Amino acid sequence: MGNCLVAQSGGPTSVINATVAGIIEANQMNPIYDHVYGGLNGVEGILNGRIVDLTHLTDFQCKILKQTCSSALGSCRYKLKRDNIQDFEKLMAILDQLNVDTMFYVGGNDSMDTVAALSEYAAEHNITNHRFVGCPKTIDNDLVITDHCPGFASAAKFLATTAKVTWLDLNVYTRQEVFILETMGRDAGWLAASTVLSGIVDLVVLPEVPFEKEKFFEEVKKILAEKNKCYIVISEGCKYADGTYLAAGEAKNDGFAHAVLGGAGQTLKNMLLEAGICERAKVQDMSTLQRCNIAMQSKTDVEESYKLGMSAHMHSMDPSFTGKMVALKREEGRPYDPTYFAVDANQVANFVKHVPSEWILDDYRGMTKEFYDYVQPLILGEPELVMENGIPMQMPPFYMRKR
């Protein structure tokens, strides 16, 4: 019997480790591999031979792994380039050495491209002893074909809850005020849009809809006239019709700015104040916390992420299973209970799933019923967290341990 290897890549999520736990526990129940190895820091670490053995994690360790946010195996932004033959040769040699039958790669768009590239390389070079399987994850929910992406729902649940509670805070004073919540989502507005489930969002600005300043200001004015408050949610990636980001100042100087103008939320705040649309405006930029919140994991999301790992493990029993991503499917017209199926990784890589325009209301006024129906089942349920001194217990990262 051979072994399998699992690694994580791209931006982490709150439930990304549940997929790893799913693979480990599937193999304990049905040991088709002698060892479940973990590659540290994605392909970058694997290329440097940084490997741990996850085969015999205990039930309790797997339970804690499921409630541990961010990538416990570490991540990388390293992209295998198809013309960098050296990397491919080195990786195959390492997989030979470890006797790896299947490499599972948990990630987003780029990671699915890595899965496609590796399986193509193997096919071209008649390498039949290594197979490559992708497991989707991204809070951005922008992968095509799969109904949704593990990680999205927990971020959505946290953001919708945050909208609800910060709206309550906004309203305690009688003064006129605007609140701006900034979410992630550079190309797709799923996260910003999902805040409407709080029931309190007045206006939502998505990357899918060009930002028209004057039109938007009119809406803010109308809402302020009616309520004296206006609650706005803005996606970091929102842009003008010409494609310029609202947060262009930040984007241009990313990381080395002398005068940082702030993100989209801060830009919008300044615009509103300068134009005299409102007297006060406050910004809550959710930043990193939205992709690693542990207090508002969706149980549905955790369990799907876990089952997706199990499903990937099961699918990999088929010796021809390579270059695939395991995806989620929702049966229309039935109670929500998704199934898992396989899709070619190259059909997913390098595409973006936008929020459908027919689900977006005019004038930034929110989302249609179809959108609510889509997101609502995903954010249901709360896992019981194991606590340690008042804080959710988190698995110490594998990449920090001495070998």
Add this chain to the structure above:
Amino acid sequence: MGNCLVAQSGGPTSVINATVAGIIEANQMNPIYDHVYGGLNGVEGILNGRIVDLTHLTDFQCKILKQTCSSALGSCRYKLKRDNIQDFEKLMAILDQLNVDTMFYVGGNDSMDTVAALSEYAAEHNITNHRFVGCPKTIDNDLVITDHCPGFASAAKFLATTAKVTWLDLNVYTRQEVFILETMGRDAGWLAASTVLSGIVDLVVLPEVPFEKEKFFEEVKKILAEKNKCYIVISEGCKYADGTYLAAGEAKNDGFAHAVLGGAGQTLKNMLLEAGICERAKVQDMSTLQRCNIAMQSKTDVEESYKLGMSAHMHSMDPSFTGKMVALKREEGRPYDPTYFAVDANQVANFVKHVPSEWILDDYRGMTKEFYDYVQPLILGEPELVMENGIPMQMPPFYMRKR
């Protein structure tokens, strides 16, 4: 029998409504007042006759009230000035009209000053039919005499958890990086300091310790040399030895800025990058969310806030009980189980409790064991939240209802 009136003031907390629930349920068990009235938007609303009747809230409503963040009765920043006799006369007339024996005021420093001012006014004018009782709340934990303030622990628990999970996120990539978490706390550093309970904070900058740029940079360099990462927590109120705030740019232009420089965290980020101390730095400004987080309420905090309301109600049976604040006391050398006692409101108003300097380690390196021992018991336990469509159910604000 007469009635009582309860109102809320100042910045809200995650558990401020539990005190109101405590007063309501205490009166249901021991009906010393015919009616429990709620004053909307603090003294400002009471002066405008904005009153609701809370006497007969159901058990379920009180349960939801306990898990509702921000002030369900609304708040105000209106301060009764001792020389504004008109306000005092008007308020007493309204209390006469409503036949109010006791007015409970839930708030921070300014609110305790209001309680003191009203009871002094009553004494000077031989008004014996109205009494004034303060209930402390503030996430800043800066009220003197009371061992700690309801609201602090839930914010501390949320911030410590946030530190833990964003640290995990920071570490997933191998690149050099600095993370800066900005917390509230303009005068006292309790909130920033409490993040050390996460066990991962490298450096913490409190308002209590003057910020020395070069000295601080040296510490960042040492930590980066050792770990390639540095996790910094900074209080919004941190300042140089001359008293200037790091976030002076923001402070000067508050709300009407044309060029907003950002808060203390953003300023520190820019300083680190400009001085070439690090290559990348990220800021998470916790902003409003830290005072209205509902996902990380401390059960200890909720219950103490609730019991404090009950205790205030009980104390108010004594017809001489006025100008007082109910406070928390911890018995040294015993398992944590605080008691409730009364203190003169004017002994609390206009003082600030700082983090004791002997609890602060040198070189921004965190806190002593005494600090951990002080905060640890406060953040224990998690209430079971009633959920509604995947989001914690929140009581619709009383101030938004049609009368």
